[in-house]
Amino acid sequence: MADEQKTRISVEIFGQTYKMVGTESSTHMRLVASMVDDKMREISSRNPNLDIPKIAVLTAINSVHDYVKLQEKVQLMEEELNKLKG
């Protein structure tokens, strides 16, 4: 993909500015950034003594957990679809 087709935006996550570059729409990228920001604020408010690296790693753990659970759901749905399609 040509470089000029990439989306470049600045987002604020947990008080820090990040430059994001990607092939997705800016809407998708802003949604992702705001979900990460929300998760970090949630984890931080539940554990006020954690430093930023720990909050960020816990946010990553949390997100990968959600991903793995959703992947399990996809697998079940794929099996169901295959059965229905015969």
Added chain:
Amino acid sequence: MADEQKTRISVEIFGQTYKMVGTESSTHMRLVASMVDDKMREISSRNPNLDIPKIAVLTAINSVHDYVKLQEKVQLMEEELNKLKG
């Protein structure tokens, strides 16, 4: 859920030890931790100048992006399932 039914493990992510507590199996929790560790190492090797908080936030962004894309797939599959079921 009673406290004694919770899984408590120590995992190493990017050279740091984290205590994880959850209601999932230790296998699931170790898988999640190792996926986060892999992602952090991958991002760090592509951007050797980044510090740990930035690597962790980028890992979280990466994971949430994967989650949102998978969620879009789930939505399409749900529509297909509903059609097939009439």
